[in-house]
Amino acid sequence: MKITLFHYFIRQATANILENRLVHLIGIGTMSIAFLIFYAFILIFVNINHWTETQGKTLTMSIYFKEEPDSAVIENIKKELFLFPGVTIKQFISKDDAMKSLRRKLGEKAGLLDGFKQNPLPASLEITLSRDKDGDNLPYQLKTRLEEITVVDEVQYTQEWIKRVQVIMEAIKIVGIIFGGLLFLAALFIITNTIKLTIYSRKEEIEILKLVGATNLFVKLPFMIEGSIQGLLGGAVALFILFLAYIIAITKIDISIGFASLHIVFLSPQTILFLLLMSVIIGFIGSTISVGRFFRL
């Protein structure tokens, strides 16, 4: 395409947006809400997926003690643990360490713990188990064996959680596809109608353009670019709002699933690019539908 024509199309598309800015603002606003809901869904999905993947790679197990064990007891348990393949001792957390950690997490609300005369938190030993093909039964065998030791109160491990979360993930996937599809249609509907309004406001201009020798494509392209820009802006606004919400979430909320803390991640640059591209494509399809209908009239 010649540079002059490309320049013309971009100029026309931006002029259309500026001239019909109220219609476009409403369109972009509504569309970004639709996109935001969809993107939030994706962010939740990405985070749960990320959590199950990281937890699944090395399985974490916590062995809670009835009383604060002395070093001899710990050494005996360590010996017992080394009988199992793939076990790595991470750390021993004493009752005091557990209390300090909890106080740190509670921050300003740590004063709530002052009411306890005795430290209610158990001492624990954290270990990790590397996953291998025969590894599925190993945590269960280990848990059973460790709980037979009299000083051990309880053994918890992440795999139980992962299995539960994976079932939820499947459900989220299905709901996400249905929901995403509906939101896609909603965004398409919004763009189609916004572009339709701008086409009608420029009906006379289109007629004149055709009479002085413009091809259909020449008349249509600025509207298609206009729809694509609208889609891009809708997507960008939605991502910006989502990012702000993410910043608030990571600074204000400490999310824990069971005993495993959830580290919230944002969408990867590739996913962001993909979502922006998707919104441009939705914009392009929506406006193409609009101009297609108009030129059939």
Add this chain to the structure above:
Amino acid sequence: MIQLFQLYKNFGSKNPALLDINLTVKKGEFVFITGPSGAGKTTLLKIIFCAERPTSGNALVDGRNLNRIKDRDLSLLRRSIGVVFQDFKLLPRRNVFENVALTLEIIGFPLSMIRKKVHQTLRYLSLTNKEGYYPPQLSGGEQQRVAIARAIVNNPLILLADEPTGNLDPDLTIEIMALLQEIHIRGTTVLVATHSQELLKDTTRRIVTLNKGRIA
């Protein structure tokens, strides 16, 4: 340049707008199409630049059969025909320069060439000082000249002017007609539709009279 054979045009069940039109306009000719209001002058011009299709008969413009012309060729044909519309059909949201540049932008001329050609044309029509004005800010005569500028900026083979002096006072009428004559001298085939007998009074040009859709 223009050949019309047994051309008919009907709009619904009303009386035909054009009946059995046979007309040949040679390259470089200047022709007046005249007749009272409703005689079919505008319809005839519309058929020539394909804003309307004939109901029956054949129309050939610059060797192209308008009955069988494809969309792509239609755009190309319109680029070789300059049209001055009765109601000017200027874009109110574009200034004089942009209105005139439109024809060249459509073709995809480079920006520098567009500037050069538009400035030349505006100078020719004494509109240089108006290039930043918008159509609603111009007088009827100025708008008419802008419409002519847009029609001729691409040096068309054919210039069609529909009542080009319809809304103008006698002085401006003389000015516009002189402009059309000049454009004709440059080699353009010119067809002017007018109901004004005043315009035709002293002309030596060919006159085609339409009455109730027929050539009288």
